[in-house]
Amino acid sequence: MNAGLRIIPILGMAEVRPGDHLADLVAGAAAGQGTPLLDRDCVVVTQKIVSKAEGRLVALDPDDLDARRVLIEQESRRILRRRGDLIISETTHGFVCANAGIDLSNVDDGMAALLPLDGDRSARDIRNALRAHLGVDVAIVVSDTFGRAWRRGLTDVAIGVAGLAGVVDLRGSTDSRSRELHATEVAVADEVAAAAELAMGKAAGIPAAIVRGLDPAWFREASITELIRPPAEDLFR
């Protein structure tokens, strides 16, 4: 029924620069380490390299808290909470996260990386390029590291998907005792991002991983909006 999963970090990728083609970099590095991409793989790429490749970089003095605040507000459509320097906001995409997802780590000094404008388009571009260049049919998840309400610690989640369901709806399926299941919409793209993070390692600078062995039924056209809870249905905003 289920032979299990492999999570394969993609090592040896060169530093990503604006204009780079991530599909080629990822596919080259995967082949170079002896794990070429296969049909029905899901490749997880971090927001950081997607933002760099897409040139989503702006100058920001990390000590200029006013400039930082203005930038966060520009990238947000609604500020939810402030505590000290920390701002929790709803980004222009609808993600709720700290500091509008703006990132200073692993970026050149004096620069900040903004979230991709459209994570689904970023994912789709990579997926289409891999199909065109290599003839492989792989799904793509763009991941980022977000905090959560209620629980300590950060986890990686999806901020863009292509070819893989965001949420798999198991409502109406029956459990192993044939009673109807309730409320089992599983956020598989977020779980895929989290699984990949375990292999990539935060401080090791590994920006991509292959998740191999996912349920074939989960591969379909998809959108990150499946994972975004509209404010009106959210009890905690």
Add this chain to the structure above:
Amino acid sequence: MNAGLRIIPILGMAEVRPGDHLADLVAGAAAGQGTPLLDRDCVVVTQKIVSKAEGRLVALDPDDLDARRVLIEQESRRILRRRGDLIISETTHGFVCANAGIDLSNVDDGMAALLPLDGDRSARDIRNALRAHLGVDVAIVVSDTFGRAWRRGLTDVAIGVAGLAGVVDLRGSTDSRSRELHATEVAVADEVAAAAELAMGKAAGIPAAIVRGLDPAWFREASITELIRPPAEDLFR
């Protein structure tokens, strides 16, 4: 640096009954399918089978909404939100989740499974029994399926840990460009639970999985309290 991870579902486990020894059931099934447990594996077991083995079952007519409400309130120390039949509460353990984690699926008709009284103790008992009976040193994560604020879909998270860090603190580590990282406390036990869920499959009734290849530095004495955000530091409660 990182050879990747394998997530191996443990198939063929018999239905768990009160008083069963999960360590023996898990180890037997793992060996029976040709993937015996190894040192430095992390075994993820679902709340459902832990609650069953520990006899955390109560009679509950699923159509008696009043009785259901009373039970949820008994298992909670604070009700956070109500909407229709849905109650979001802080359980006696400090978890924030729907319906105090009480579960009707995959349980005998007319019965409900409560959360384990102490998920860390549940995990530690399994870990100690595996060491005593098999001589293997494996970490244990007890997982459950929770909703989130802000994002649609459920993910599996940890509700008990033994031998594996809940949160890995990378603050003070440096990123690949030697700048100090901020706020990178990674919730590895939650990511391990999420990764395992991808292999277990919600409707397939697979109640355990092996996560193999985790960073050896993450194996240490631990507590689920690492993952519980105290109400006073939570901006969304």
